[in-house]
Amino acid sequence: MHYLTTERKLSILDRLTARLTYAVRLFSAEIGKSGQIPRTRRDVRRYSRVVREKTGLSSGFIQQAEDKALWMWRSYDELHREWRKMLYRAKQGTRWHGKLLKREPSKPCSSIHSKLKKTPTRFDVRTGEVQIASLALTGCVVHISTLKKGETMDVLLNPSEWHEKMLEKAEKIRSFEIVSNNGRYFVHVLCEYRVPSPPPRGVAGVDLGLKRPLSAVLVDEGFHFTTLQSGKEEHLRPLNDRVSHLRRIEKWSVLKKLRHKRRNVAEQYDRMLAKAFAGVSKGYYAFIGHPRYIRYHKFRGNGDRVGRRMLQGWSFLRQAGYIIHEKAKLGDEVEMVNEWWTSSRCWRCGAGVERPVQSRIICETGHQYDADFNGCMNILRRGISRLGDKTPASLCALNGAGARVDRALNGG
Numbered sequence: 001m002h003y004l005t006t007e008r009k010l011s012i013l014d015r016l017t018a019r020l021t022y023a024v025r026l027f028s029a030e031i032g033k034s035g036q037i038p039r040t041r042r043d044v045r046r047y048s049r050v051v052r053e054k055t056g057l058s059s060g061f062i063q064q065a066e067d068k069a070l071w072m073w074r075s076y077d078e079l080h081r082e083w084r085k086m087l088y089r090a091k092q093g094t095r096w097h098g099k100l101l102k103r104e105p106s107k108p109c110s111s112i113h114s115k116l117k118k119t120p121t122r123f124d125v126r127t128g129e130v131q132i133a134s135l136a137l138t139g140c141v142v143h144i145s146t147l148k149k150g151e152t153m154d155v156l157l158n159p160s161e162w163h164e165k166m167l168e169k170a171e172k173i174r175s176f177e178i179v180s181n182n183g184r185y186f187v188h189v190l191c192e193y194r195v196p197s198p199p200p201r202g203v204a205g206v207d208l209g210l211k212r213p214l215s216a217v218l219v220d221e222g223f224h225f226t227t228l229q230s231g232k233e234e235h236l237r238p239l240n241d242r243v244s245h246l247r248r249i250e251k252w253s254v255l256k257k258l259r260h261k262r263r264n265v266a267e268q269y270d271r272m273l274a275k276a277f278a279g280v281s282k283g284y285y286a287f288i289g290h291p292r293y294i295r296y297h298k299f300r301g302n303g304d305r306v307g308r309r310m311l312q313g314w315s316f317l318r319q320a321g322y323i324i325h326e327k328a329k330l331g332d333e334v335e336m337v338n339e340w341w342t343s344s345r346c347w348r349c350g351a352g353v354e355r356p357v358q359s360r361i362i363c364e365t366g367h368q369y370d371a372d373f374n375g376c377m378n379i380l381r382r383g384i385s386r387l388g389d390k391t392p393a394s395l396c397a398l399n400g401a402g403a404r405v406d407r408a409l410n411g412g
């Protein structure tokens with residue numbers, strides 16, 4: 001948001017965002033009282049009258065709050081279901097079971113953290129619009145309804161050159177959120193882009209790891225196994241050393257300045273790795289192995305100190321997110337598949353494996369592979385077998401690749 005936004009406009013925004021947050025909380029409280037997870041809009045809408053009476057918001061804003069509350073409860077439900085599944089599998093009385101009990105996902109709007117913050121809601125055609133303007137101050141404004149009926153307001157934005165370019169390229173501006181952070185307002189815009197997406201020419205299994213940041217097997221007419229290095233660790237090491245040195249000598253003010261630097265550097269390298277992979281795998285449908293529960297299992301006191309230390313600096317989701325984004329820009333699709341057992345079984349025969357050295361596996365029937373290659377192939381097979389029950393026509397190239405994997409499996 002532009003720094004020249006007037007006090008009057010800011011106070012209108014303050015009141016609007018506070019009222020919307022209140023509405024979301026009221027919806028959430030009503031849903032919580034009913035004890036039923038809303039499945040559709042209709043399930044939330046039955047509380048709309050109560051919320052409208054209490055907040056005095058117009059129907060556009062009420063719908064906005066409905067959408068947010070619905071989304072929050074749905075994602076809570078998903079998390080909770082996952083958690084229950086894990087709890088069911090865990091043996092009672094073990095440490096792991098105890099850990100899980102403490103980690104029950106909390107209901108929307110119930111934690112102290114969420115009570116202190118405003119909940120952003122999504123503005124769309126009903127309540128606001130991002131407009132490209134040619135004003136002296138800015139090239140971009142958001143036009144929004146206010147709490148007063150029939151009264152609207154223009155808020156100037158402060159887009160960077162990059163933002164302006166992205167807005168121009170967008171096929172459609174879908175919606176935006178007004179997010180307040182440390183007393184300042186930001187507008188997050190959701191744009192829709194269109195890129196041509198030809199049928200994939202092959203499939204890729206991707207394993208993201210600690211030692212080798214990215215390994216992938218690409219299957220089309222043949223097999224290619226590639227590993228990509230990001231160089232992140234080498235670049236972060238001096239920075240990490242410096243941070244721990246400064247900690248020892250208690251130079252807090254310098255440390256404060258360095259706080260974001262580490263993250264920025266790490267993010268930059270993650271993005272570069274994602275770009276490199278997207279380039280290599282252009283045209284390939286990719287499956288990324290998702291180590292969903294790895295952090296849960298590496299809890300404190302499980303005896304694996306080194307493993308846990310290494311995990312701490314590992315940002316799987318960020319890396320995966322960047323890859324999905326970079327590939328989407330090229331028109332390629334990516335799917336996450338569960339990574340359980342992909343590194344402890346042989347991809348050819350499914351037997352258990354041993355690791356005489358870190359980088360190689362030998363299975364019980366004598367197959368020998370590079371450990372990461374084996375992981376990638378398992379991810380690939382799992383991904384393809386899951387596609388089997390969907391099989392849209394555009395993905396027939398994938399079935400071809402799947403057949404090639406099977407041939408390699410049986411033939412040699």
Ligand SMILES: [Zn+2]
Nearest residue numbers: 346349363367
């Ligand atoms: Zn084997």
